[in-house]
Amino acid sequence: xxxxxxxxxxxxxxxxxxxQNPVLFTDDQNITKLNPNDNDEVSSLKNNNEKNxxxxxxxxxxxxxxxxxxxxxxxxxxxxxxxxxxxxKTNKVAPKKMCVDDFDYMRNLGKxxxxxxxxxxxxxxxxxxxxxxxxKNFLYKVLFHFRGGDIFVIVxx
Amino acid sequence: xxxxxxNLVKLYYSFQDKFKLYFVMEFCENGEFSDFLRIxxxxxxxxxxxxxxxxxxxxxxxQFYAGEIVNILEYLHNNGVAHRDLKVPFFFKL
Numbered sequence: 397x398x399x400x401x402x403x404x405x406x407x408x409x410x411x412x413x414x415x416q417n418p419v420l421f422t423d424d425q426n427i428t429k430l431n432p433n434d435n436d437e438v439s440s441l442k443n444n445n446e447k448n449x450x451x452x453x454x455x456x457x458x459x460x461x462x463x464x465x466x467x468x469x470x471x472x473x474x475x476x477x478x479x480x481x482x483x484x485k486t487n488k489v490a491p492k493k494m495c496v497d498d499f500d501y502m503r504n505l506g507k508x509x510x511x512x513x514x515x516x517x518x519x520x521x522x523x524x525x526x527x528x529x530x531x532k533n534f535l536y537k538v539l540f541h542f543r544g545g546d547i548f549v550i551v552x553x
Numbered sequence: 554x555x556x557x558x559x560n561l562v563k564l565y566y567s568f569q570d571k572f573k574l575y576f577v578m579e580f581c582e583n584g585e586f587s588d589f590l591r592i593x594x595x596x597x598x599x600x601x602x603x604x605x606x607x608x609x610x611x612x613x614x615x616q617f618y619a620g621e622i623v624n625i626l627e628y629l630h631n632n633g634v635a636h637r638d639l640k641v642p643f644f645f646k647l
Contacts, residue, residue, distance in 0.1 A: 493568065494566045494568050494577065495568055495570075496568075496570060496575065499577075511573075515580060516577075524580040524582075525565065525577045525578065525579070525580050526577075526578045526579065526580040526581070527575055527576065527577050527578070528575070528576040528578060529573045529574070529575050529576075530573060530574045530575075530576075531572065531573055532569075532572055532573060532574065533572070535574070
């Protein structure tokens with residue numbers, strides 16, 4: 397999964413052409429096999445760059461980088477891991493965000509010191525979960541109580 | 554740091570409302586451990602060894618549960634966590 401994401405993040409680098417096959421960097425054997433195919437893609441991408449940018453400097457830089465990468469392709473995954481793009485984080489967080497509407501209320505299980513515990517059934521897989529619900533106003537009160545309203549009291553979290 | 558152990562109640566999701574915080578946790582079907590003690594004593598919670606002396610509770614059962622408790626405490630302490638509030642209502646039966 398991580399390597400797929402790293403390949404997706406590579407699209408942001410304008411100088412390095414994106415690989416068409418994400419399988420390339422997972423196994424060492426695939427790299428040796430698929431390198432000739434990759435060269436064709438790189439050449440097509442170079443042509444695209446010439447059409448779009450019409451700048452010789454960028455093309456030279458890209459050619460140099462591509463030549464370096466072809467000579468030792470193991471450099472690629474290291475660079476991706478050291479510079480994860482900001483898009484990756486949002487992609488990882490965004491899909492799973494639950495809310496109360498994803499659950500059906502079953503019954504109350506009991507009360508703890510901070511709030512009540514409710515037995516709820518998840519609508520998707522119909523499994524039972526114990527949901528602890530804590531009132532925010534209550535939390536603010538408790539935190540203020542521990543603060544004591546005095547700046548000079550050291551707070552232990 | 555995320556601690557996972559079969560003896561720890563798992564926290565699956567957490568989300569918040571405008572008014573409340575929600576923690577979706579594992580549901581332990583067989584209830585509290587204190588209920589187990591109440592059933593065996595037919596009274597309120599009694600000191601466990603008094604039950605053993607009267608022959609109402611087998612000592613092997615107690616050895617099992619004590620071992621489970623020591624097991625999870627060892628795991629927590631190895632990971633640098635102190636519970637600080639260990640008591641009967643915090644134990645559940647899976």
